[in-house]
Amino acid sequence: MPKRSDIQKVVILGSGPIVIGQACEFDYSGTQACKALMSHGYEVVLVNSNPATIMTDPDVASKVYIEPLTFDFVKKVLEKERPQGLIPTLGGQTALNLGLELHQKGVLEELQIELLGAQPEVIQAAEDREQFNRILDSVGARYPKSFLVKSFEEGVAASEKLGFPIILRPNYTLGGGGGGIAFSAEEFRLKLATALHESPSSEVLVEESILGWKEFELEIMRDARGTFVVICSIENLDPCGVHTGDSITVAPQQTLSDREYQAMRDEALKVVNAVGVQTGGANIQFAIHPQTGERVVIEMNPRVSRSSALASKATGFPIAKIAALLAVGYHLDELPNDITKKTPCCYEPALDYVVTKIPRFAFEKFPGSKDSLNTQMKSVGEVMGIGRTFKESLQKAILSLEQDPRGCVVPQLFKEELLSYPNSQRIFQIFEAFRQGKSIEQVYRWTQITPWFLMQIQSLVHFENEIRQTPLSKDFLWEIKRQGFSDAAIAFLKDQKEESVQKLRKQHQVLPAFYQVDTCAGEFSSETPYYYSTYWGTHWPREKLSKRSVVILGSGPNRIGQGIEFDYSCVRSVKAFQEENVHVIMVNSNPETVSTDYDTADELFFDPLTAEHVGEILDYVHADAFVSQLGGQTPINLAPHLVHRGHSMLGSDLKAMDLAEDRGQFAKICREFAKVPLSGMAANLEEALELVREMGYPVICRPSYVLGGRRMEIVENEEELRQYFEKHGVHSPCLVDQFLERALEVDVDLVRGKDWTLLGGILEHIEAAGVHSGDSMGVVPPQRLKKEMWTTIENLSVQIAEKLNVIGFLNLQLAIKNDEVYVLEANPRSSRSVPFLSKATGVPLVKMGVQALLGKTKEQVQPLFKDWKDVSEVCVKGVVFPFKKFPNADSILGPEMKSTGESMGRGKDYAQALLKAFVASHVSLPQEGEVFLSLRDKDKEELLPVAQELQEMGFHLSATRGTAEFLQQHGVECEMVKKVHEGRPHCVDRIRSGKVSFVINTTSGRQSIEASLGIRRSCIDYSIPCITESDAAKAFILALRRKTSGELEVNPL
């Protein structure tokens, strides 16, 4: 059947802010789907609250609504747009749940909107465990024994029947949120309470453990005619017990025989049909007992997922795009294979390479949280390595993590428990175990990892010794490179310099081949320019293109601080370069992104972002230049290596970059026309005390050897300074910066060309200085900054750009205190705030950046200029944190970034925008109940009006002694509650018993921060809003007020 003509307009739901378990893979799938449907003549309306996505760019869909993904707001959009169809299968669990809710509450029926891609019954059948198990029974598929419990008592009863360990899976949550494994009755009771709370339907599946079984996943597609294909089989290296998003996975599956594999495929087909999946993509997870071969179905998702993004990148089959087209009536045999162009889409990709995915974690950002993996996902990003053999792909994936260019050869401190308990470093421990001479049997006993994988790793370790002992002949170099060792690894093992290994390798012409990902293992010719490097092939030199060409370096795996925002810049720039008739080659290692869609750039090289791999690509493609300003810090770090290898870079030169990055030099330049916080290096406590005498408290301290805001602390007085040094070592050098207390902070993004500079906007932070710019909420246009200050900041920013001689992007972080501007930091690249500002102000920042990089003059670019102040709406940036996933981590905000994602609230006024930003960031806005306050002395005066207002709004106030007394003295009624150390029942008991609607808790100084951790943690555990900063508290009240007063509108961009 060709496309349906009874549908003209469809709404696609995105997945909202990036959270653990739901990241930019849904930007990839949504963008693909929008493009596909638009090109088939449909009007596509997109709803997503995440401004950092490519899909929310105005030209991706017919209409884009940046609105919160909640029932109320989406309903408004549907009422306004009246589409014929709604596709809920492309925006992860968020969109699926929302689609179901809209159906259940009758909105879809009332507005005559058809749910496309997944019928409500199918969503329910796959998501409701009891129903799903009944379906499995009907097709004779096995599943772990389990009970669906709806109360604590039922749960305990079920556990008695199952025995330990037991897996807990809350219904309808994403990334296994709230789930876990319990090994004892005590642990079970604890986890059961959380799991019941986490499930929107208060249902938890209590399940027999299949720990240690082999885990597999099939990515499948089905069309309305019933044609069924398996796009990709994925095998988890980590056995059951680790969430599949946190597992190292390999495609295609490697250790099942054809009979075992086909039996699994048959079962997948039966399950998909029985569940009733009509069209689209789905995945099914299986576990297989390593000895008996017994197979059980773990779960199924009737939608595109993180693994379908991985499968698309691994095979070249664009699952989301095809799923969208199937949803509107096409059949698989009617759609051509994108890559071969000749064969149809109803086929199963054949791979002549191996793909390994490794997750990237961020435990170091959450002190107090243990680095251990279980059924709840914790990773924040992932990389994919493509190689001809498993060993080559594994090593490429490890290198892609950007942790060490030497990869896995670096010795580790071996600890048995790091093998037997799954954790983020386990793969490196396996290498070390073999280095220590442990046998495959031993390591298997510890890890239950299929011996085939262990054997592969063991042979790499054996090969390390061979490298140490054997001279580097041409033949031997070939052999080493085919095993996937980097030049840096060889250099390390040989105790040589990386440059000399590289030189020798080049002399011997030991060069990688660039092979195509073509979906068919070479069976059909294909034009699609999607490549990976391998030393298992034949290097054919290629001609320089006649057209001007650039290589764009992507941002690698998502991590906290470097995520989708940079992919946005990369992808937008591709378009901008192409418009200028430049051939664009993309290099990236992150399978979740839009930039690694083979459809995005003219050519895609899926390879690690290391100097070696990028260097080889640059040599091979003879590009005119590379671009390092778009992918965040990763390409900035690579830039000097590549320039020294003789490649030319567009935009700011190394000198400009150094100037911006070198704190000392940068401060010197800035002092010429602005203030810079005082700063100094203290070798020990005495020197630090000396420095503070000059700058005064508070100060920010950080160890000089740690990068990126880690272990930064705000120190208020001498006692705390002493404590700081005691904690980090009395004689360890430390950077001491003057801290601008209560200063207003702003981000400025600008683009500078040859003879022009264009401001992208001033993003005013809502929280005062001291909170990492990535973690603070923000607003455009500024609400508290005086208008004349805008001009001062604009002029200052232009001056700094000129002084640094930036060509291209510049991000500045400034603080304003007592009408004076302080320069905090400069980043000579596109920044995290670029997509937000572009959407809030309409200034095409990335496009302008590309114009600058290409050397365009003012005359040429002036028609594109737009004034960022010329806006009719207020846009607020909301922030999303992953604290829930990290038990025991503190949610207090500070100089270290912890958020995973952002949202945008747009409104005619500040209050409305704020409200939407909170809602879009999953912060509930309670209308009544009790507010608990615990304020530090400094904030009491300032927050008095807030307390008064809350009282006026009808909230009941409670507070700890000091705060309560203060409020009472000022005529605010307030109940006094005990602090934790004052005995029970105390404030935390009160929060945990569900009495409190939200909490305002400001605190400073390490001791009081530690003392109040219980308050914040209980809020996280019970999803109660907890405001930890006074300006944020004011904003929150403003939003609360707005909620009760009048209708909210939704408007497209």
Add this chain to the structure above:
Amino acid sequence: MKSPAAYLVLESGKTFSGWWMGGQEKAGEVVFNTSHSGYEEMATDPSYYSQILVLTAPMQGNYGVSSEVWESRKIWIHGFVCVEIQNNSYDSEWQDRLEQYQVPVVAGLDTRSLVLHLREQGTTWGALVKAGSEEEACEKAEVLIKEQKKQDKDWVYQVTSRKVVDIIGDEARGPRVAILDFGSKKNILRELKKRCSALRIFPSRSSASEIKAWQPHGIMLTNGPGDPENVQVAQDTVRELLGWRFIFGICMGHQILSLALGAKTYKLKYGHRGSNHPIEDKLLSRIYMTSQNHGYAVRKESLPPDVQLTHVNLNDQTVAGIFSEEKKCLGVQFHPESHPGPHESVELFDYFIKRLM
């Protein structure tokens, strides 16, 4: 321990180098298969007789061996080529098994370049040799290829059962099926055994009267190696059986059936070998993935008017199956018995049995 240098030398003189992992130097037709799994099933499939099998999936031997999955009594291939074959102290069962059958094994070869070459130049002959230099390799290969090509052109006759064999079926109420053996995969027999009361395997050059004498309810024409036009006797036998009892032909069986019906066959440029070939089945009206392994195909335009084109290969629109109500026959180019490959078309066996009862 380093493996010695090995070469795959094509008839044209083009060489590809790799490592010699074991076995005896041999020549054969060089073909590639894109299946991810099933190396043991492929190597024991008689249709690969006299062929050097190149696997595009780079890692082979991963899951060891199991005699249960053998598709015949021996390994037929004349060479096994891949990027990496499992070969270490922990496990090298598959390589050992190949060596036991003197099959030359070459790993470390750039199979992708080879496949692209075969795709562009077409299937060709070649030899796997151990040699110190390319020249030496070419000399050795020339001799081997020449020798191998001297063999009788009726490859089916090389692999067919030498004598009539009776098999008691599992289904007492099921039909009796005569099997004209062109080099049958065991799984065709397994699928039939499940559904039939008795099976009798006839050698490829059996006559129609011999088959008729057994009084079967239906006739199965099996898969087999080589060029269908070179298969002796079988065309005539099948022609005589047309219309008498329902005939089901698979792969070579389908080609012989087509020839008997008066159609023509031709050699495909590089054949179809893999587990992912989409077929539109107009008989069961659905589309499914199939297992394929053939170098020849039936020419669409040559099909007589009373023969329906019921199955189409959606990759290249070639003939994948034919049907004639009048002549009581069904032929499919692919492998409904799979092994290796997806199982969806196994229903065709049920269809066949239904036609006999």
